[in-house]
Amino acid sequence: MTIYCLVKKCNKKVECTEYNLCSLHIKELKSSNFPSTIQIRSANNLTTHLVEISKESSDFSCTEQKFLTDWVKPNAQGLRVEAIYNILLPDSIVNNYKSYRSLVESRGNFKSLSLEEGNEKILYHGTDHDCTIIYDAVRNLCKSTNCAGCGILMNSFNINKVGVNKQHRSFQRLGQGIYFTPYSSKAHFYGHGGAKPLPTEAGRTCRIMFITKVVLGTTWQPDRVSQNCRSPPAGYDSTWGRKGYCPHGGSVLNYEEYAVYR
Template sequence: MTCLHSNCQNAIIDDDLYLCDLHHKAWKLPKTHPEFIKTKDKFLNDWTKQNAQDVRIEELYHIILSPAIVEKYKQYKFQIEKNRGANNERILYHGTDHSCTIISSNSNMLCKTDDCAGCGIIMNSFDINKVGVNRQNRSFQRLGQGLYFTPHSSKAHFYGHGGAKPLPVDPSRTCRIMFMTKVVLGNMWQPDQVAQNARSPPDGYDSTWGRVGHCPHGGATLNYEEYAVYNHEACLPTKYIVYSYTSTSE
């Protein structure tokens, strides 16, 4: 199979990514590509909370990270499978902010600044050392100081509001970004209460599962499930989604 980049005849380097190693870390998929259509359908089906109207994907990028980062993820997955008997790999969403123009220009150039969370993940994957006060300036983390993911695109939507920008071709619409990510959950700890200060799950566990109806904070329990991992080798971003909407209630 050859690279999906137009007119490129190089062999792909990964069956999941469909790109050769000569092209950019992130590359835009045409809207007619079967993978774009498949991802769009999943993204919209996973939008389970009615907190935004007329949601649609504007652009979709595959992400290529350095072989060293990918290999660390594969090794982590292998060890979890060896130790636990199953790896529990899931495709989950992660919402975050961005400050570059990747969604507002006809290029796939990254701004490569320290202020752009989106570019940082595209270039270097996730980094547990950057976990702390989030982009909404709230230090509260229901499942502790980890990297958070959810099976609901509508839940991940909230965490990118600081990077919302007008859609260049239609200012009546607003853009945000989101990542689809492979996450190895392994043996999941299922706390009933908030574990804000946790920096790892208890011994014998590999991740934390925030279940619906549990982990109350201020009288409110979780309405949509989420997961936290505490090792960035447990997650690998695979797609960068640029989406727009006409209005939102978060």
């Protein structure tokens, strides 16, 4: 199947599947000429580009369908995807991720088991945010140090920020890690602190959610809560919270989740 550059009105074939860009836009990615919908620059002067995906494109419909299919918890009605952005992180962050993925693969040989390199999976992460990026015509990001969404866009997922959130929730079932889930409905809950009213439609609110690659490697599967855990046991790369396990009080996990610590 031919894949075309994600930049609107560019009909060239993709040369770099890591970014889904043609050769021309790969070169422009490192310049101020790159046609991103939004740019956000971190404190150390690295730029993340957000490219809005057209609602008429197959990319939008495929991602939207995955999001709706992965909504398995009956905790919202009348779901609608308002906008989707392709996030193009700085080379230093991407290369660091790829190096870690290669390291995990070298230890576990997951490709020989017909898995993705490093046992990489596509998972969801819900979080708070202060921005009105989805429903503001100006498409601004607040870039505030208090905005978890902007922090992820500028720096990717930062283990130093674990435990710092607006919900003031200290309980972490799988320990002090960064959490992901295969279910959009579960990730949705963790963005409720950033829910904003949709100005164009009374009674509706909007949240943000990340769909991201995660290197899971060899997963540790605990039977009980490991709240103080800061890494999985030796020989493991991540923690898998399985449905029906890790009880806390009278409650066990109803929907699976993963935690990584690097």
